[in-house]
Amino acid sequence: MSLVQVMFYVLAAVVVGSAFFVASTKNLVRSIFMFFITLLGLAGLYVLCLADFVAVTQIVIYVGGVLVLILFAFMLSGKENLELLQKQDNKFISLGKLPALLLAGLFFIVMVNVLGKADVDNLQWVQMTKNFMPFPKANDSTVENIGVNLMTFYLLPFESISILLMMALIGAAHLARKERGTI
Amino acid sequence: MISLNDFLMVSIALFCIGLYMIITKRNAIQILIGIELMLNAAILNLVAFGKYDKILNGGDVFALFAIVLAAATTAVALAIILNVYKKYRTIDPDKINSLKD
Known part of the structure; x- marks a missing residue:
């Protein structure tokens, strides 16, 4: 494997793994900061696509602007927010979330099939x-x-x-x- | 060399995670993060195809436009979330079920 391939797989693992963590964690602040990791990993993937300017823009606008904005909104909307989060059931897979999981998983399968057919x-x-x-x-x-x-x-x-x-x-x-x- | 397929695979995974977040989360900010994940999946697609268009730079330029649009979306959405919080004292979309008057 060449160095580029190793970098791609590491970055892809970082992006998908941190996105999973964002979706599964119960702590809102932690999920916002993990979203930061996802965006940085995506900037790395853009560099591997030979789009360095888009990568820099991603870092400047997303990491510098959007994320700070989200943190602001979180802090301005008070602590009822946090109590609400504690109340909701925290398991990643539970009966109430089964339809959503099914939908996302089936959509994933359909898209992978489409990708295989599109070639x-x-x-x-x-x-x-x-x-x-x-x-x-x-x-x-x-x-x-x-x-x-x-x-x-x-x-x-x-x-x-x-x-x-x-x-x-x-x-x-x-x-x-x-x-x-x-x- | 990495093929186009690999990039699109990562983008599909991101899109599905975003979809899952939008459906299950009960907090408007987390739903917004899910939307951002889906937007980023789309931008990754644009950039991955743009690798093969380095003369007119179509993919890169429209990825830039999409990033700017995402920033504008976030600004407006967060302003709306703050207003909703002021009125309802919660940002759970399930509990927000009446109009202004």
């Missing part, structure tokens, strides 16, 4: 890229190419997403403001 490694365009295009080396930087493409070919999606982001942030600030008199 993505032999898709025409993937094969064409593998055989005829100059494949980027591991130490090439993709940032310059992404920047040029973002400002030329993907200009319309870029502008619309910036407007949407502004709308979402204004909406969030509007929702989170304190109303006078009502509370």
Whole structure:
């Protein structure tokens, strides 16, 4: 096995294992911090896909922004939250959770079947890229190419997403403001 | 070399774990984490296919867009969760069963 394969399997194990822990633990704070590990492992997987810029963005936005936001919401919503968590039954597999487990497991089986039938490694365009295009080396930087493409070919999606982001942030600030008199 | 199949396998596993979390958890924040897991599975798919499109960078660019969208979703969802908590004193989605008036 090459080093890349070893790294891939270690990172995949970290990602899936920590995601399992997030889903199974009863402690909300612990699950948030394990989610942090999942996101970092995913950033590693992105690097293995030769997408270094996406990996850095993942770390900056998810780990730096989203996770801190979730922690804030957790701390602002008080300790009834925690009591509620203690009350719910804590076993990973119990009778009440059986339908959900069944659904998730069956969905997993269906998707694996679809993946086996789709045979993505032999898709025409993937094969064409593998055989005829100059494949980027591991130490090439993709940032310059992404920047040029973002400002030329993907200009319309870029502008619309910036407007949407502004709308979402204004909406969030509007929702989170304190109303006078009502509370 | 790692094949595309392996990446998609990891992404399927993440998606199913997220689905399980959304159905079983009784806390809005944990449900939000489940949604984030599913979004990350989708982004991993985009990036894995984007490995074979290094000229137009379609996969990478739309993975970036998806990350930004996820951040916007989280901000709005957390603001809503805080408001719901202020009104109901709980964030258990099972107990939130009436509109404003």
